[in-house]
Structure formats: structure tokens, C-alpha cells
Amino acid sequence: MEKFRANLMLCAGTGCVASGTMKVKAALVEELRKRGLESEIKVVLTGCNGYCAEGPVMAVYPDEVFYQKLTADEIPKLVEEHFLKGRPYEKLMFKEPEKKAAIPAMKEIPFFKHQVLRVLRNKGLIDPEKIEEYIARDGYQPAARALTQMTAEEIIQVVKDSGLRGRGGAGFPTGVKWDFASKVQSDIKFMLCNGDEGDPGAFMDRSVMEADPHSVIEGMIIGAKAIGSNKGYIYVRAEYPLAVKRLQLAIDQCYEAGLLGKNILDSSFNFDVEIYQGAGAFVCGEETALMRSIEGKRGMPRPRPPFPAQKGLWDKPSVLNNVETLAQIAPIILNGAEWYRSLGTEKSTGTKVFALTGAVNNVGLVEVPMGIPLRTIIYDIGGGIRKGRKFKAVQLGGPSGGCIPESLLYTPVTYEDIIATGAIVGSGGMVVMDDNTCMVGTAKFFLEFTADESCGKCPPCRVGTKILLDMLTDIAEGRGKEGDIETLEDLARDIIATSLCGLGQTAPNPILTTIRYFKDEYESHIKDRWCKAGVCRDLTMFWIDEKLCKGCGACLRACPSKAIMGEKKKPHKIIQELCVHCRSCYETCKFKSIKILPAGYEGDPYELAGAAEEAKKGEA
Amino acid sequence: MPRLKIEDLQKIKEKHKAEFTLREGGYRAKITVHMGTCGIAAGARDVMTALMDEISGANVTDVIVTTSGCAGLCAREPLATVEIMNSPPVKYCDINGEKIREIFKEHILGGNPVEKYALVVGSETTY
Ligand SMILES: Cc1cc2nc3c(=O)[nH]c(=O)nc-3n(C[C@H](O)[C@H](O)[C@H](O)COP(=O)(O)O)c2cc1C
Ligand code: FES
Numbered sequence: 001m002e003k004f005r006a007n008l009m010l011c012a013g014t015g016c017v018a019s020g021t022m023k024v025k026a027a028l029v030e031e032l033r034k035r036g037l038e039s040e041i042k043v044v045l046t047g048c049n050g051y052c053a054e055g056p057v058m059a060v061y062p063d064e065v066f067y068q069k070l071t072a073d074e075i076p077k078l079v080e081e082h083f084l085k086g087r088p089y090e091k092l093m094f095k096e097p098e099k100k101a102a103i104p105a106m107k108e109i110p111f112f113k114h115q116v117l118r119v120l121r122n123k124g125l126i127d128p129e130k131i132e133e134y135i136a137r138d139g140y141q142p143a144a145r146a147l148t149q150m151t152a153e154e155i156i157q158v159v160k161d162s163g164l165r166g167r168g169g170a171g172f173p174t175g176v177k178w179d180f181a182s183k184v185q186s187d188i189k190f191m192l193c194n195g196d197e198g199d200p201g202a203f204m205d206r207s208v209m210e211a212d213p214h215s216v217i218e219g220m221i222i223g224a225k226a227i228g229s230n231k232g233y234i235y236v237r238a239e240y241p242l243a244v245k246r247l248q249l250a251i252d253q254c255y256e257a258g259l260l261g262k263n264i265l266d267s268s269f270n271f272d273v274e275i276y277q278g279a280g281a282f283v284c285g286e287e288t289a290l291m292r293s294i295e296g297k298r299g300m301p302r303p304r305p306p307f308p309a310q311k312g313l314w315d316k317p318s319v320l321n322n323v324e325t326l327a328q329i330a331p332i333i334l335n336g337a338e339w340y341r342s343l344g345t346e347k348s349t350g351t352k353v354f355a356l357t358g359a360v361n362n363v364g365l366v367e368v369p370m371g372i373p374l375r376t377i378i379y380d381i382g383g384g385i386r387k388g389r390k391f392k393a394v395q396l397g398g399p400s401g402g403c404i405p406e407s408l409l410y411t412p413v414t415y416e417d418i419i420a421t422g423a424i425v426g427s428g429g430m431v432v433m434d435d436n437t438c439m440v441g442t443a444k445f446f447l448e449f450t451a452d453e454s455c456g457k458c459p460p461c462r463v464g465t466k467i468l469l470d471m472l473t474d475i476a477e478g479r480g481k482e483g484d485i486e487t488l489e490d491l492a493r494d495i496i497a498t499s500l501c502g503l504g505q506t507a508p509n510p511i512l513t514t515i516r517y518f519k520d521e522y523e524s525h526i527k528d529r530w531c532k533a534g535v536c537r538d539l540t541m542f543w544i545d546e547k548l549c550k551g552c553g554a555c556l557r558a559c560p561s562k563a564i565m566g567e568k569k570k571p572h573k574i575i576q577e578l579c580v581h582c583r584s585c586y587e588t589c590k591f592k593s594i595k596i597l598p599a600g601y602e603g604d605p606y607e608l609a610g611a612a613e614e615a616k617k618g619e620a
Numbered sequence: 621m622p623r624l625k626i627e628d629l630q631k632i633k634e635k636h637k638a639e640f641t642l643r644e645g646g647y648r649a650k651i652t653v654h655m656g657t658c659g660i661a662a663g664a665r666d667v668m669t670a671l672m673d674e675i676s677g678a679n680v681t682d683v684i685v686t687t688s689g690c691a692g693l694c695a696r697e698p699l700a701t702v703e704i705m706n707s708p709p710v711k712y713c714d715i716n717g718e719k720i721r722e723i724f725k726e727h728i729l730g731g732n733p734v735e736k737y738a739l740v741v742g743s744e745t746t747y
Contacts, residue, residue, distance in 0.1 A: 003676040005668075005685040007642050036665075040672055061643040062650075062684045086655040086687025125643050131621065135629055136636035144626045258623035265626050 004042040009059045009124050013048025013210055014242055016055035024056050027072035031079040041083055047211020049124040050365035059106055059124055066106040067092040111362045114381045118351045119327045120367045122212045128246050131253040134214040142333035146222045147267035152182055155226040161337035163349030168194055168322030169427050171415045180309035181227040181319045189229035190318040191220050193326055195236040196278055196285035199398030202429040204353040205323035207365050209243035213250035219326030224271045227319050232273040235290050237280040247275055282453035286501050287320045300457045301501035324353055344370035348414035358432035359386050375409040378432055389434040397426025399446045400506030402513025422513040438535035439518040440525050443511045444472040450507040461504025464495035478538045480526035530598035537581040541597040543605050546571035548593035555585035638681035648682040649728050654699040656690025662697035670717035674724040702727055713739040
């Protein structure tokens with residue numbers, strides 16, 4: 001085999017490809033060839049490295065130097081400096097936001113330092129299109145062990161002992177689910193993988209399918225043996241073309257290598273896997289709807305029981321597991337239940353992957369031991385709030401989840417502790433919000449999503465989410481009435497209690513949590529016609545505090561509708577009739593002289609500002 | 621790829637060992653060729669080429685090669701530093717393709733530093 005002195009692991013995940021990986025690759029290959037280094041240095045395309053915001057990213061081994069924001073133009077210089085002269089190229093290294101010094105080593109970068117990689121064990125380390133590289137990292141050894149040395153009961157016992165819980169949202173113990181299905185007698189059973197990933201903003205499962213497709217297939221093989229199934233489907237949304245391509249390639253490779261099909265590894269066990277592409281409806285991620293969808297019918301849920309373990313796909317016993325759940329299986333078989341339990345808490349064991357987005361400095365994919373405080377994820381890994389703004393809330397669990405306020409930032413990330421806050425761990429979406437966020441608007445955003453995605457089969461969800469949305473719209477547009485908050489809460493509880501499936505049963509969560517922690521914001525929308533974050537256009541009035549305004553003219557230039565007037569060095573003024581509430585002046589002003597007042601406010605703004613200050617002091 | 625038997629999994633892993641030693645760390649020996657402008661002018665590229673050739677020929681999987689900038693001793697270039705885990709690093713000077721081949725066989729494979737080419741023993745480690 002050819003020997004290389006260095007491997008350049010260039011990210012070819014969806015994020016990095018969008019920001020230019022392929023051009024960078026072409027430039028790299030060309031430059032290495034020009035310098036006569038192509039036989040010494042190898043370029044490998046990997047799946048998502050998790051640090052998408054800074055893409056395209058590349059890790060250099062054995063030096064472990066990490067480069068970000070690569071461009072084709074910089075490549076000649078980088079190749080000359082690092083690979084010819086042996087001087088890592090500082091310009092493209094990670095720098096901590098407030099400090100200037102470049103951090104070369106990947107393991108020193110805070111974003112990576114606090115992570116523990118189990119699901120993402122091969123992230124950035126293998127070429128996902130080469131099965132040999134997966135095998136070189138112990139891949140398919142666990143499957144071999146499960147198929148030839150373990151009974152179904154033994155497999156189920158290890159998975160039960162590991163404490164692994166489903167990562168798709170509900171957190172149901174995986175071993176218990178497998179046990180149910182294994183005990184049902186049937187000549188046909190199905191092992192299914194849920195790669196629908198419908199939560200807006202979530203991309204954990206996509207990254208796993210793209211970066212390490214074999215880890216999912218291996219989990220399915222082991223699960224199939226445990227429940228006695230010979231046929232599996234991976235349900236992926238068609239909006240994930242790269243994931244579909246990599247999974248299909250991986251499946252083809254498995255058939256060629258005899259890891260799928262008949263008599264796998266001479267174990268006399270047979271297992272076939274097919275991909276089923278979904279059209280991307282949120283409800284099709286729900287297990288019973290997903291199964292109808294694979295059957296070729298309209299994806300709608302049905303009441304449970306009977307549970308899928310008894311009657312699932314084509315009414316045969318079926319197990320559905322999330323992508324991340326399945327990717328956890330092989331290491332558990334290899335290293336044992338105790339190893340798995342060594343991280344996490346008693347009831348929430350192991351690690352969980354989160355898609356960290358929103359107002360944090362480092363956006364990306366992070367895998368952490370369960371039980372670490374939210375704060376650690378947001379501040380240590382995420383690098384704190386962008387632009388030095390103030391933290392307001394973190395949204396967990398997407399449309400089924402809720403918003404957690406600053407006072408609860410020390411909450412450990414476990415299934416139990418997060419549910420106690422009113423949110424859910426969910427599939428791992430984590431959206432951080434700063435003080436520019438309106439919480440009524442946030443609840444409205446999620447309700448728009450669920451009202452739209454409701455399949456319409458049951459009235460509480462179909463009609464209920466629409467009424468909730470209409471009420472939120474009224475509040476956000478200044479038509480809120482006394483008593484609305486109570487009505488919202490009431491209706492929310494009814495929808496939760498009576499909806500057919502998880503969609504309706506969780507859709508009100510964003511409203512309930514925002515009312516629970518940010519009730520004053522609802523009240524000021526309704527009573528004062530005042531959206532203090534300045535987001536709801538009908539409930540704001542921008543006003544320049546003449547005592548603070550330096551007359552620099554920045555706002556005047558930023559205003560797209562010429563609504564600001566004033567002479568240089570003299571306080572400026574906003575002409576309310578022309579203002580379109582676009583926030584440009586507010587974002588631009590360096591002196592914080594632009595204030596947000598209630599819509600149509602006619603009193604003395606200084607009195608209001610003074611009262612607000614007082615209130616703040618009182619809080620502190 | 622032909623149908624795999626269980627033993628093949630281990631074989632594939634072995635076959636890729638060298639590459640994953642690079643990526644995962646856990647190597648036994650590290651050779652740093654100093655490639656500043658001075659080093660390159662003095663022939664560091666030939667040293668590198670010869671070294672890579674030796675490594676491929678010997679089929680070792682636990683040795684890695686890196687480059688670094690000028691070592692500050694331009695007059696004695698090309699320079700190379702050999703670090704075997706748990707023993708002090710050895711700096712070699714005035715080397716060329718031939719000498720590095722000898723160093724590779726004696727020091728990396730044999731475990732005996734080649735004193736006649738050595739400049740110093742026991743400077744700073746880099747691992
Ligand atoms: C409306 C709705 C959408 C869902 N979407 C997903 C999804 O996109 N991916 C997923 O894995 N699970 C989703 N689930 C959860 C699944 O129904 C099911 O619990 C899960 O796939 C089981 O796998 P696990 O035990 O490994 O978590 C959804 C549930 C509901 C109610
Ligand atoms: S796509 Fe490159 S880091 Fe995510």
C-alpha cells in the first residue's frame with residue numbers, strides 16, 4: 001500500500017460543500033501536484049465535521065492542525081507554507097473570538113475540546129464512501145460478534161443494560177423496544193430506521209448518514225438479529241440527496257462484501273436493506289405515519305395500541321429506531337454496557353448529539369455526555385452569545401419542545417431534568433436566542449410550523465393548532481385581549497390531552513413554556529401594545545434618545561425609507577409616519593440611543609425609560 | 621470487494637493501520653524534516669523523498685513523518701529530528717538521501733542512534 005506522510009481530511013459535508021469544498025479540493029490537488037507532493041500527501045473527503053459555520057474546514061494529520069474558512073485562492077500559500085516548509089499557516093487557523101492568537105491543534109479548540117465522540121466517532125476521520133476505512137476503525141466487528149457469538153437475548157440484554165434510550169425524541173429504552181418485538185411470533189418482521197429528521201434546524205441525523213453511513217447499517221444488522229428480522233428499510237427524506245447517495249453506496253458495498261444479503265459473514269443470518277425516500281412531511285417522522293408512508297399510502301398516524309412491535313409495517317411486528325440510536329449500537333456491542341454507562345447519569349446514559357444553532361458564536365454539531373449543564377454547551381462549546389449580546393432563552397426539542405430561560409441554564413441535559421422545565425430533549429435541536437428575540441414571535445413561529453404540518457386526521461390537532469396560531473397572531477399584531485393567556489393555556493392542555501399522535505400532543509409546548517417563563521412579555525403585548533424586543537412591527541415605535549444621540553449620522557444612512565432626519569453632531573429624530581420598523585437604525589447605533597417604545601406611545605418617553613431602568617435595577 | 625469472512629475484517633484493519641496511525645496518533649516514532657527555505661535549498665526535499673521511499677519499502681505502520689520550519693541552524697542543513705517514544709529526541713545534521721536511509725535502518729528500525737551524524741541528543745520533544 002502507498003505510504004503518505006500526511007492526510008488532509010477535507011470536509012465534504014453539506015455545509016462545507018455549500019461554502020466551496022469542491023473548489024478547494026481542486027485547488028489542493030492541483031497545488032500538491034505542482035509541488036511534487038501528490039505521492040506524499042493525500043487528500044481525503046470526509047463527512048460533516050460538525051463545525052459547519054466555519055467551513056470549508058480541514059484537519060491535517062499527523063500534525064492535528066485544523067484549518068477553517070478555506071478558499072481556493074489561499075491554497076497555494078497554505079501548501080507552500082505547511083507542506084513544503086513545515087510551517088502551519090496561521091492565517092487560516094481557529095482564533096478565539098476575543099483573542100488574536102491562533103489555535104492550531106484541533107483538540108485545543110474549545111468547540112472540540114469538550115466533546116466526547118461516540119456516535120460521531122468517525123467524524124472527519126474516514127472517507128464515508130470507503131467501507132475499508134469504516135472497517136479499519138473497528139467497523140463490522142461488533143456485527144460479526146452479534147451474528148456469530150451472541151444470541152438475540154444476549155444482544156437485547158447488553159442494549160438494555162447500557163441504558164440506551166431512543167434518540168428520536170421520545171427517549172424510550174431501546175433494549176425494551178427490541179425485547180417486545182423479539183417476543184412476538186411472526187415469520188416476517190421489519191427493522192426500520194428513521195432518517196426523516198423533520199425538526200426545523202436539526203441536522204444531526206443527516207450528518208451521521210452522510211459522514212458515517214455504515215454505522216447506521218451496522219446498527220440495523222445487529223437490531224435485526226436481536227428481533228429476528230430479515231428485512232429493513234431506511235426512511236430518509238428526499239431533501240437529503242447526499243445522505244441518500246452515501247447510504248445507497250454503503251448498502252451496495254455491504255452486499256458486495258457479504259455484509260448484507262444471504263448468509264452474512266457465514267453466520268447463516270439473512271438481512272436485506274432498502275432505502276425509502278419520503279417527501280419530507282413532518283408527520284411522516286411519527287412511527288405509525290412513517291410505516292403507512294412506506295406502504296405507499298398517505299402518511300397519517302393511527303392510534304396505538306396496537307404498537308408497532310405487534311402490528312407495524314404491513315401489520316407485521318416492526319421496530320423503528322432513530323439514526324443516532326442505531327449509530328450507538330455497534331460501540332455498545334464492542335465495548336459493553338458498562339462502558340456505555342460510564343458517561344451520563346443513571347437514567348440518561350451515554351452521549352447525545354445536538355445541533356447547536358442561533359445566537360451563539362460557534363454553530364455546529366456537538367456530541368456531549370448526557371447530564372452536562374446547558375450552560376457548558378452554550379458557553380464553553382458554543383463560545384457564548386454572538387456580538388456580546390445577552391442570553392435570553394434556549395429552545396430545545398424543536399416544535400415539540402420549549403424555551404428554557406437563563407435562570408435554568410444549570411439544568412443538566414437529561415431526559416428527566418429537561419422535561420421538568422417543560423421542554424424536551426427531543427431529537428437534539430438546540431437554538432440559542434439573544435435579547436433581540438420576541439418570545440411571542442418564537443411561539444408563533446413553531447405554531448405556524450405545526451399548524452401547517454398537522455396531517456388533519458384528528459380535529460384537536462387540525463383545528464386546535466390553527467386556533468392557537470390565530471390567537472398568537474392576534475397578540476403579535478395588537479389585537480390581543482385580556483384573558484387570552486388563560487385561554488391559550490386552557491386550549492393547549494386540551495389539545496395535548498386529546499390529539500391522536502405526538503404531533504398534536506406536543507405542539508402546544510412552545511406556547512406553554514414561553515407563557516411559563518416569559519409571561520410578562522405576553523402581558524406587555526396585550527396590555528401595553530409593546531413588544532420590548534422590537535420584533536412585532538405593530539407593537540413597537542422606535543425613538544431616539546436625544547440625550548444619548550451623538551449625531552453621528554449612522555442611523556440616517558442605514559434607514560432605507562429616509563425616516564430619520566437631523567444635522568451632523570446634533571440629535572437626530574425619527575419621522576414616525578415614514579418608519580417601516582425594519583430595525584436597521586436600532587442595529588446600527590453604537591451609542592444605544594435608539595429605544596423601543598410601545599406602538600403609538602404619546603407619553604413622556606423619558607418617564608417610560610426611567611421606569612424600565614428602575615424595574616431592571618429592582619430585578620438585579 | 622469480494623465476500624468477506626470474519627478474519628478479513630481484522631486483515632483490512634491491519635492493512636490500513638499506517639494510515640490510521642497518522643490520523644489517530646499512537647505512533648512509535650516520529651521523524652521531523654526541517655524544511656525552511658535554507659533546508660530546502662540544502663536538499664531537504666531529497667531527504668524527504670528518500671525517507672518516504674524507505675518507509676514504504678520497510679512496510680512499517682507506526683512511524684510518521686512531519687515537516688517543520690527552519691531549526692535555526694541553517695549552516696548545518698538539512699536537519700532531521702528523530703523521536704522514538706519514551707527516549708530523548710536526536711537531531712541529525714548535514715544529512716542527505718543516503719544518510720537518512722542509514723538513519724532509518726539503524727535508528728528507527730534498529731533502535732540505535734547513528735552517532736556519527738548526530739548533532740545533539742535530548743533537545744525539546746514535540747509530542
Ligand atoms: C410528529 C412527530 C415527528 C417525528 N419525527 C421524527 C423524526 O424526524 N425522526 C425520528 O427519529 N423520530 C421522529 N419521531 C419519533 C418517532 O415516532 C419514533 O419515536 C422514533 O423514531 C423511534 O426511534 P427511537 O426509539 O430510536 O428514538 C417523531 C414523532 C412525532 C410524533
Ligand atoms: S459540513 Fe463541514 S463541518 Fe459540517
